[in-house]
Amino acid sequence: MAAPVVKSRAGAAGAGARPDTGPAPVKIAFHDMGFSYPGRRALAGVTLEVPEKRVTAIIGPSGCGKSTLIKSINRIAEIGTEVKVEGRVLLDGRDLYAHGTDLVDLRRRVGMVFQKPNPFPKSIYENVAFGPRLHGGDRRADLDGVVERSLRQAALWDEVSDRLNTPALELSGGQQQRLCIARVLAVDPEVILMDEPCSALDPISTARIEELIEQLRERYTVVIVTHNMQQAARVSDRTAFLLNGALVEVGETERIFTTPADRRTEDYITGRFG
Amino acid sequence: MRRAVIEHLALGLLRGMTMMILLATVLLLGSIAVGGARVITWEFLAGEPTEGMTRGGIFPAIFGTICITLLMIVMALPLGVCAAIYMTEYSGNTRTARLIRASVNNLAGVPSIVFGLFGVGFFILFIGRSIDAVRGGGLLFGQPAMLWAAATLAVLVLPVIIVSTAEALTAVPRSHREASFALGATRWQTVSRVVLPQAKAGILTGSILSISRGAGETAPILFTGCAYFLPRLPVVHLPVPLTGLSIPMINPLDQFMELSYHIFIMATQSTDAAVTRPIQYGTTLVLVGLTVLLNLSAIWLRARYRRRPVTR
Numbered sequence: 001m002a003a004p005v006v007k008s009r010a011g012a013a014g015a016g017a018r019p020d021t022g023p024a025p026v027k028i029a030f031h032d033m034g035f036s037y038p039g040r041r042a043l044a045g046v047t048l049e050v051p052e053k054r055v056t057a058i059i060g061p062s063g064c065g066k067s068t069l070i071k072s073i074n075r076i077a078e079i080g081t082e083v084k085v086e087g088r089v090l091l092d093g094r095d096l097y098a099h100g101t102d103l104v105d106l107r108r109r110v111g112m113v114f115q116k117p118n119p120f121p122k123s124i125y126e127n128v129a130f131g132p133r134l135h136g137g138d139r140r141a142d143l144d145g146v147v148e149r150s151l152r153q154a155a156l157w158d159e160v161s162d163r164l165n166t167p168a169l170e171l172s173g174g175q176q177q178r179l180c181i182a183r184v185l186a187v188d189p190e191v192i193l194m195d196e197p198c199s200a201l202d203p204i205s206t207a208r209i210e211e212l213i214e215q216l217r218e219r220y221t222v223v224i225v226t227h228n229m230q231q232a233a234r235v236s237d238r239t240a241f242l243l244n245g246a247l248v249e250v251g252e253t254e255r256i257f258t259t260p261a262d263r264r265t266e267d268y269i270t271g272r273f274g
Numbered sequence: 275m276r277r278a279v280i281e282h283l284a285l286g287l288l289r290g291m292t293m294m295i296l297l298a299t300v301l302l303l304g305s306i307a308v309g310g311a312r313v314i315t316w317e318f319l320a321g322e323p324t325e326g327m328t329r330g331g332i333f334p335a336i337f338g339t340i341c342i343t344l345l346m347i348v349m350a351l352p353l354g355v356c357a358a359i360y361m362t363e364y365s366g367n368t369r370t371a372r373l374i375r376a377s378v379n380n381l382a383g384v385p386s387i388v389f390g391l392f393g394v395g396f397f398i399l400f401i402g403r404s405i406d407a408v409r410g411g412g413l414l415f416g417q418p419a420m421l422w423a424a425a426t427l428a429v430l431v432l433p434v435i436i437v438s439t440a441e442a443l444t445a446v447p448r449s450h451r452e453a454s455f456a457l458g459a460t461r462w463q464t465v466s467r468v469v470l471p472q473a474k475a476g477i478l479t480g481s482i483l484s485i486s487r488g489a490g491e492t493a494p495i496l497f498t499g500c501a502y503f504l505p506r507l508p509v510v511h512l513p514v515p516l517t518g519l520s521i522p523m524i525n526p527l528d529q530f531m532e533l534s535y536h537i538f539i540m541a542t543q544s545t546d547a548a549v550t551r552p553i554q555y556g557t558t559l560v561l562v563g564l565t566v567l568l569n570l571s572a573i574w575l576r577a578r579y580r581r582r583p584v585t586r
Contacts, residue, residue: 074456076456079451080366081367104458104460105458106458107458111456111457112456114449114452116449118450119453120450120454120468121450121472130454134457134458180453184457187458
């Protein structure tokens, strides 16, 4: 199978769906960034720019450092372990790893959706209200509004509006993942990181999440890690290919999937390894 | 064919062993219940020992047991839970943290008599006498008292509380902590809003079980505060100014009688152990009853939280 796996979504949807594919300002930038866990180097020499209000997909085989790369943006890769970071990671031009970075503020600006849906064992309402409550938005009237807006944005409102006080764990897997997205949206972030958000979901739920990502890109910068190359092609504007902790190639998704510049990228996207 | 026989034998062996445990429990509790039930009357529960402790009741011992258990809970629970939270949520997995964890685990295996001697040496002779020296005016803190007995018991149950609390905390999925941090929660917000609500039931259950273990201990209080015979209750009456009234309060500097110690002296120190045997049975039944009550409350708590695992 030498041809690209699928047509790029950008091509399939037609130019009308992408009025703004011109150059966008850089939201996140990695400069020669390296990342090591105790006894294991996860990333080395990564230089990558993530444009604002675009969807950037990170692809690559298991263990290539994709997860570490996005978890380094909200600095949760370092939780519970000691890490060494080289180079720089910039958010709006400010170094995230500079001394004195406010992690609470950083994580409020950079939300994250995890591989497996991980709602808290609380009610649907309390899950969405969790973030706003952390940051001091405790007024009930305000909170109700935030919860409704977030659930609508996550395309979950119509399914749960009549049972906000029921346990979140009674929702289906796909609904739980949309709830997790709503929970992130409720703190009004600028960037949303997604670590293989559909890997535990069935195809229909996956399709709904992908539709959702399409809408999110209008307001948020999205970085999505995926194992699924069709998904990368469908949802992203730019794609970065990572291999063994190094960035092999990055570019417009359509170009990466039709005329990859690097032989290894071509081998990977055509399914020769990985 | 041979495999079927072995299967049969294995099943028989396992079932037999389990039945042995059941039998031992039934025999033990049964003999206590039968022997004790005859003695238990209102006078026995509410009265005090009379006639050289060969007759009368055990109320001072019941009262003393409840007092030191409460005092022990007040001392051990906050300390143990806080230490466990620090160890699991804050200290990470450094060499020091592992060392602390290992020493706590080992502390749980130290014989209780060692704690008793530690209580005398550390609490009474070191802390108590030091307070007295600073305070001046004779011996007050530097002698056996309920305060020190409860403190010694607290040290005894502390490692058990820490271990069971740490277990309950680590049972909370890592993904929930990650989600909380990723939303911008601080460590304390994550602990108080995500981890503790989920671990609460496990912490309470584990703590009650370890407390009920401590409540029946004799060795730690042997030298630290319990009295052979002390018919008056360890209570002081604090006068309320201007009213002429007074509030009765437990006096932690007094000595006290205690159930397990009472059984011990009845069985070994009595001039005629045969005469006091009914009292021994009765006292044992009351002690076992109190412990069972504590354990039942732990079971009830666990069942309650299991039925409603999701709370707002």
